[in-house]
Amino acid sequence: MAAVLSLGSTCNNACVFCAQGERSAFLPRGREAKGLDLAMGLRVEPGDVVFVQGGEPTLAEDLPAVVRALDERGARRIVVQTNGRRLAYRAYARALREASSKLSLDVSLHGSTEPMHDYHTQTPGSFKQTALGVRHARAEGIEVGTTTVITRSNYRHLAEIVQLSRALGARAAHLARASRFGRAARAADRIVAPEDLVRPQLTRALAEAARLGMGWLAGEKASHAEVRELFAGLGEVEIVEAEALGSSRTTGVVGAASDKDFVETSRLVRAKPPSVNRSIAWER
Numbered sequence: 001m002a003a004v005l006s007l008g009s010t011c012n013n014a015c016v017f018c019a020q021g022e023r024s025a026f027l028p029r030g031r032e033a034k035g036l037d038l039a040m041g042l043r044v045e046p047g048d049v050v051f052v053q054g055g056e057p058t059l060a061e062d063l064p065a066v067v068r069a070l071d072e073r074g075a076r077r078i079v080v081q082t083n084g085r086r087l088a089y090r091a092y093a094r095a096l097r098e099a100s101s102k103l104s105l106d107v108s109l110h111g112s113t114e115p116m117h118d119y120h121t122q123t124p125g126s127f128k129q130t131a132l133g134v135r136h137a138r139a140e141g142i143e144v145g146t147t148t149v150i151t152r153s154n155y156r157h158l159a160e161i162v163q164l165s166r167a168l169g170a171r172a173a174h175l176a177r178a179s180r181f182g183r184a185a186r187a188a189d190r191i192v193a194p195e196d197l198v199r200p201q202l203t204r205a206l207a208e209a210a211r212l213g214m215g216w217l218a219g220e221k222a223s224h225a226e227v228r229e230l231f232a233g234l235g236e237v238e239i240v241e242a243e244a245l246g247s248s249r250t251t252g253v254v255g256a257a258s259d260k261d262f263v264e265t266s267r268l269v270r271a272k273p274p275s276v277n278r279s280i281a282w283e284r
């Protein structure tokens with residue numbers, strides 16, 4: 001069985017497709033949810049997989065305590081869905097790893113390059129922190145899968161995003177179509193890519209994942225059943241053999257030691273409301 005723990009909607013990214021829309025903006029100080037209180041109120045049966053979601057769960061100051069508590073209550077796996085930025089601080093990645101050996105991360109990665117990713121998050125510097133965060137997580141032995149929301153601005157680069165995911169150390173890649181909710185609903189024509197254009201690029205990307213020995217998840221299809229547990233979503237999937245995908249050919253930064261001021265800094269740095277009037281802004 002699976003359970004979902006939501007730690008609120010606050011986020012330090014401002015993604016152009018965010019389903020939470022403006023609810024993901026920072027709450028006034030003092031109104032943030034206390035993660036541990038929410039975790040203790042969640043019904044967890046021994047052997048459950050628990051998905052921890054936000055907004056951005058790492059903005060909850062007590063996330064390591066939340067993870068530890070879920071472990072102690074018998075969770076078989078704890079999946080934190082995150083933009084990974086706070087793990088750019090190695091000590092924070094270590095604190096999460098020390099909280100539970102059953103932790104894995106579902107990290108949002110929306111571009112194969114810094115301009116492509118930061119365009120989607122509308123947050124300068126987010127790519128550098130996310131990429132370093134994944135490296136730190138893997139260096140600490142935390143399992144990582146990456147989730148990419150497919151848009152008009154990245155669908156031609158899905159195979160390269162998969163390659164980057166692998167290079168950073170991720171075990172599996174989740175490629176998800178943008179939904180017409182939240183911010184994406186307001187500018188769907190600029191964000192949601194036509195299905196017939198996405199399909200061949202998606203096929204190419206999944207073949208690349210298979211070639212690289214990665215697991216993958218795309219809609220209702222997956223490389224193998226267990227990969228579903230790496231990502232914060234529920235439901236059955238159809239298993240697709242690697243041979244059925246055909247073949248494909250395509251071809252860091254320094255983090256400070258302490259994350260002490262991470263939340264406050266994020267509050268200041270978070271971008272103004274996203275502008276999506278240039279769908280390929282990152283290419284300029």
Ligand code: SF4
Nearest residue numbers: 011013014015018055
């Ligand atoms: S990372 Fe992006 S999509 Fe996820 S909650 Fe934050 S703003 Fe929304």
